[in-house]
Amino acid sequence: xxxxxxxxxxxxxxxxxxxxxxxxxxxxxxxxxxxxxxxxxxxxxxxxxxxxxxxxxxxxxxxxxxxxxxxxxxxxxxxxxxxxxxxxxxxxxxxxxxxxxxxxxxxxxxxxxxxxxxxxxxxxxxxxxxxxxxxxxxxxxxxxxxxxxxxxxxxxxxxxxxxxxxxxxxxxxxxxxxxxxxx
Numbered sequence: 001x002x003x004x005x006x007x008x009x010x011x012x013x014x015x016x017x018x019x020x021x022x023x024x025x026x027x028x029x030x031x032x033x034x035x036x037x038x039x040x041x042x043x044x045x046x047x048x049x050x051x052x053x054x055x056x057x058x059x060x061x062x063x064x065x066x067x068x069x070x071x072x073x074x075x076x077x078x079x080x081x082x083x084x085x086x087x088x089x090x091x092x093x094x095x096x097x098x099x100x101x102x103x104x105x106x107x108x109x110x111x112x113x114x115x116x117x118x119x120x121x122x123x124x125x126x127x128x129x130x131x132x133x134x135x136x137x138x139x140x141x142x143x144x145x146x147x148x149x150x151x152x153x154x155x156x157x158x159x160x161x162x163x164x165x166x167x168x169x170x171x172x173x174x175x176x177x178x179x180x181x182x183x
Contacts, residue, residue: 006135012136012140013136013139013143014143016050016119016122020043021147023111023115023148024150024152027152028151028154028155028156029158031156034152038108039145040145041105042111043141045109050116050120050122050137053124053126054126056124059127060124074125075125075178076178078178078179081178
């Protein structure tokens with residue numbers, strides 16, 4: 001693995017886990033505990049969907065040649081990045097908060113499926129690019145658990161001081177990756 005693949009995968013992993021961080025942060029700020037088994041189950045689902053999308057994107061890369069795969073990957077990554085930024089701004093303007101008092105395993109599965117929607121597009125885009133795909137999937141699983149645990153703890157600590165949405169950071173990371181795909 002070269003340094004370029006490592007950096008691309010690291011940025012993708014960070015972008016993909018930012019939503020999980022924000023969800024966990026909001027649960028922590030509301031003092032709603034997410035058990036480690038639910039966190040692990042959620043990340044298994046999200047990483048599994050990412051893996052399937054990477055596999056599908058990799059399959060497409062055999063039929064689409066050369067620079068076309070880079071352009072298609074850039075469009076997919078840029079589209080998801082733009083959507084995340086748009087969604088973040090829209091939520092901030094609406095100023096809506098969901099007050100869930102309990103997160104059980106089934107709620108965690110549903111939440112994981114919702115959080116995986118962007119992973120499908122990102123995974124297909126990543127599958128079109130050259131690189132170490134297993135690192136992306138394993139890294140998303142492990143770093144996803146880390147981000148959810150840290151997000152919950154920080155949310156719990158910062159509940160009184162911080163109430164802003166940071167999900168736009170993941171969108172910026174995806175736009176950066178899209179830029180490099182076109183480069």
